[in-house]
Amino acid sequence: MLLLSFLSSPASAQSIDAQFRAWLEQDLWPEAKANGVSKKTFDAAFSGVTPNLKLPDLVLPGQKAETPKKQHQAEFGSPGSYFAEKTIGAVTSGGRARAGRYGKTLAAIEKQYGVPGGVVLAIWGRESGFGAAKIPYDAFEVLGTKAFLATRKEMFRTEVIGALVMLEKGLARKAAMKSSWAGALGQPQFLPTSFLKHAVDFDGDGVADIWSSTPDTLASIANYLADYGWVKGRDWGFEVKVPASVSCALEGPDRGRAISEWASLGVERVSGKPFPRHELKAEGFLLMPAGRNGPAFIVTPNFYVLKEYNESDLYALFIGHGADRIAGGDRQFSGRWGKVGGLYRSDVAAMQRGLEKLGYDVGGADGLPGFKTRRSIGDWQARNGEAPTCFPDAGIVKALR
Incomplete structure (x- = not known):
């Protein structure tokens, strides 16, 4: 008001x-x-x-910064909505159609940068609808504001x-120089510094053109991922079943262990297939974006490279899953998303501050339930005699405010 x-x-x-x-x-x-x-x-x-005062996350002169009540970015909202078949289906069907059309270009890009074509296509589709999305803002208006x-x-x-x-x-x-409301440019939605660091000329015309050149757009996406450490030959991750004996509080990129060790704890792929032999000795990480209320995954370092493109777990998961569907046909996750994500961001932030007072590292009280918040919830639940769910709900918010 x-x-x-x-x-x-x-x-x-x-x-x-x-x-x-x-x-x-x-x-x-x-x-x-x-x-x-x-x-x-x-x-x-x-x-x-x-200044465009309708943009989100602004602090006007004389006012104090506060956690927004609502979440503006879909990547940090309800997982079930984010993976709606209409949304991911458009990306994967569009990606398959373009996989044939740009097959030679994608093969050359994968040879040079090591990034599979399906991953590049999934990012292209998610970011700009394969170049069809309207990007309405003046970049200098957005970035200046x-x-x-x-x-x-x-x-x-x-x-x-x-x-x-x-x-x-x-x-x-x-x-x-048209941008999104966050200042991202062109078909790959690069921020300006990302353009300066990662945009490449792949069609040989002497210009790195992420606005109208498909080869430049695709190669720039791959180069971005390669620059952030994409490991050639490794997958992004696998959907798994996590037994009750394995705590959801073991999640996170700082709690990795050999994939063979996860398997020895009873974590297994939902497909029933064993983990690929070349992955067994390599490091994997537990990912449970909705805690016990949704699908679970063992992810590789490449998952966290995808997060360099967008820091949301759901975004990186969408890209990995979309790439799998582009390559292998449409299929949904085996696990189902529970009814999560309905809390106000400001309520989650209040809960996070409560956990911080108890000594937990929640990754900052920003209202976004990232892995540090999720596993802190799980640990708090276990200490209080509750079965860990590792995801905020109204009862947890009330108890920790």
Whole structure:
């Protein structure tokens, strides 16, 4: 209500506009200049740009940052909704159609970067609908607003400088610099710094074009994953059955063990097949995105490389599962998602603060139930004589607020 009241005042909006222009000239411009950006490029980038106060996760002048009540990103919402057949089906059917069309290109990309074509296609489909999605925002409006007002100002400041460098070097035209509400660009949805680090020219025309070149888009995605350590020849993970004797609190990338050891504990693939022989001695990690209320997985380091693209467990799982379906045909997970994800983000944050007071490392009280929060819940439940579920619910929130 306070936010709506503030924004309803024309004088307040005008004041923010004035503060924004002053910030551009007095604060951002000197840093842009130090990074080789000309005044001509800087002024052209921000010509006519005013703060977009409808963007999420903003903190207006004089206000205090608070955990949002609701979750804006689908990747951190209800798992069942995120894996709706309509959504993942569109990615996998579209991916299979393009696997044949771009077969030679994908084979060349896999040979060079080691990333399977199905993974690249799944990311392309998820990020931009294979290039068909409308990306409506002016990147400088989004990045400028967020660098000035967002909860993560420093991150977006780095990105807006990166976008200015792209313009200065002629790597993109301002008219092409359309972004998502988070400032991501082009068909692979790269932030500007990711473009500068990972975008490649794969069609040989001398330009890394992630807006209109399919070979450049696909190769840039693969190069991104390779740069973050994709291990050639390893899978991303396997859906498994986890016996009650194996605690869900063992989840996490810092609690890995040989896949053969997981198997010796009774963890087995839902398909009934043994784990691939070449994977047995390699490290694997328990992943239970909904705790005991959904499917479980043993994932490899490649899963965490996928998380470098988007830090959500559900996103990385969607890409891995989508890649499997593109290669092997549509099939759903064997495990079913329970009714989870209905809590307000602010309630989860309050629960996390309660766990922190008890000495638990929940990964930060951000309202997002990541693996550190999930396993902390499981440990707390076990200590209090409850069967661990490793996922927040209304009762746990009430007990820990």
